[in-house]
Amino acid sequence: MEKNRENDVRLRLIRAGLCELEEHGVSDFSLRRVAAAAEVSCAAPYRHFKDKNELILAIIAHVRESWELLAKNIYEIYSDKKDRVVQLSVAAVRFWLANGNFRSVLLTGQSELDDPRRKELSKFDAPLTSALSEYTAEANKDKGELEFLVLSLTYGAVSLTVGGNISTEAAVENLRSALHSLL
Amino acid sequence: MEKNRENDVRLRLIRAGLCELEEHGVSDFSLRRVAAAAEVSCAAPYRHFKDKNELILAIIAHVRESWELLAKNIYEIYSDKKDRVVQLSVAAVRFWLANGNFRSVLLTGQSELDDPRRKELSKFDAPLTSALSEYTAEANKDKGELEFLVLSLTYGAVSLTVGGNISTEAAVENLRSALHSLL
DNA sequence: GACCGTATGTTAACACTGTTAACAACAGTT
């Protein structure tokens, strides 16, 4: 019961923090506002997280879990190794674009001043790279070069959309056709 | 003399702000620290910039100028239209990677909460796209598709390097060969 | 030359932020 209470507050903080991140972005992330939203005192977060940074880290880890769940689903749905790569790449773009202000954290790890864990957690290419290496093994293609191209196009599609050059759908369509002619 | 003084402080603030950005990143950007580094009082910046955000904007504009100068040089050095595209793309990657913590601002425009001007100023593809459209006109190639590929690979190379997947040199080398086989 | 408005700097204050210390309530252990 008491252990539940603990997890309750911790989870509420993470959820409220996620909203805060979406609403105010990372540079205006207010720990006190998060605490207020979670209906606890402004010092309560320090019982669960060492730092404001540590809370943000936990939030990123939380989002990452949901991404890996999604990626796992996609991986299981598609049995063709080439399809997996294409679908995972497109899904990665969609997922990250859907995560609003979160993107600056996820894409760049915000800055290298922040501990590397943030950058590590922000990587969302693990499912993609493993699917890709399975494909290259099967198709007898050069892995190194292809990995650069696929990852680069994926990240690039995100950046391009964020930058306002193209719409999400245009990015996805371009990415899809590029990958198909590439693989 | 007095007009010089004005520009002096303004410029000193921008320069100090640039250092601050490199040292502390955008989320820890302290206006008071910048003012102290520029050896003025903490309220002085408000005589030259409406906001902390407006100062950051001015800093970005400042960096953008130097990028466009560099791009112009490259454009003039290389007369072959294809070479221009490749060199500009590589230079863009190098330039952005060299600008440290600045990247989060430049790449993503930090967040869409911030006024769109920041995002607009952060775009560094204008020289690249114009060189590219000159190339496609000359070589009779499809512009739309190629533009996505080139820009995507360029941005992607930056993201990939920032993410820690590959080194700068590996990214540049991969990018170069990809562009050569693409154009 | 005296006067005035404008531009640029200062200091002092405001509310807000992250963080910590001191304290209270409660669980489980011995």
Place this chain on the structure above:
DNA sequence: AACTGTTGTTAACAGTGTTAACATACGGTC
């Protein structure tokens, strides 16, 4: 029953962006 550790509170600290009130010097007008 006494002790210990966990989780929450409130109160305080320094640092932040921002604004208001004041000071000073400059350029143009009578």
